Amino acid sequence: MxxxxxxxxxxxxxxVLKAYARALLPGVTPLSCLVRDGRFTLASGxxxxxxxxxxxxxxxxxxxxxxxRYHEKxxxxxxxxxxxxxNLFLKDRKGVFYLVIYKEDCTLDLKxxxxxxxxxxxxxxxxxxxLKTIMKVNFVTPFSLLxxxxxxxxxxxxxxxxxxxxxxxHPLDGRFTTRLSFGSLELFMKVIGREFILIDL
Numbered sequence: 001m002x003x004x005x006x007x008x009x010x011x012x013x014x015x016v017l018k019a020y021a022r023a024l025l026p027g028v029t030p031l032s033c034l035v036r037d038g039r040f041t042l043a044s045g046x047x048x049x050x051x052x053x054x055x056x057x058x059x060x061x062x063x064x065x066x067x068x069r070y071h072e073k074x075x076x077x078x079x080x081x082x083x084x085x086x087n088l089f090l091k092d093r094k095g096v097f098y099l100v101i102y103k104e105d106c107t108l109d110l111k112x113x114x115x116x117x118x119x120x121x122x123x124x125x126x127x128x129x130x131l132k133t134i135m136k137v138n139f140v141t142p143f144s145l146l147x148x149x150x151x152x153x154x155x156x157x158x159x160x161x162x163x164x165x166x167x168x169x170h171p172l173d174g175r176f177t178t179r180l181s182f183g184s185l186e187l188f189m190k191v192i193g194r195e196f197i198l199i200d201l
Contacts, residue, residue, distance in 0.1 A: 051173040063184045070177040082179055083164040087140035093121035102158035102201045116199045141170040145194050155196035
């Protein structure tokens with residue numbers, strides 16, 4: 001899928017991004033909300049200021065999404081088909097970081113991936129310090145790409161994700177999962193000025 005955006009669309013969206021990026025400050029907010037079908041409804045749920053700001057930003061970009069409580073694989077009962085993703089934060093021997101996203105049920109050969117993305121020597125998993133310093137949370141999600149600290153992270157997506165109706169990612173809060181289409185994820189990345197590569201995994 002190749003989502004084409006006009007310069008005007010990007011120009012209009014950018015102030016929205018900047019406004020919510022400024023709101024991404026440490027702490028919590030009394031505002032409690034869940035997002036279903038693009039509408040905010042009161043619920044006991046998201047109280048993380050980072051997450052609330054992100055969801056409002058996506059809503060104002062007219063991105064259709066749904067945010068619900070996250071459950072581990074053996075506890076999920078999803079009403080509609082949806083795809084959960086693995087998000088790996090990797091580091092090569094030159095210290096270059098990679099965010100790699102693919103379907104949860106797929107297997108990944110890091111040696112093959114190294115050749116595909118032309119990484120330097122072997123991959124290792126980024127440590128907790130790198131995760132917190134760069135991604136700003138203690139889990140891996142593409143929504144962390146909002147932060148300037150991720151500007152040098154290379155983004156790799158599996159081509160198989162293009163075939164899926166909705167994808168799941170933590171909205172800067174590990175207790176929840178936000179569902180959106182690949183096209184919406186692509187729009188999010190384009191608005192924040194990030195490029196990615198698609199590979200067969």
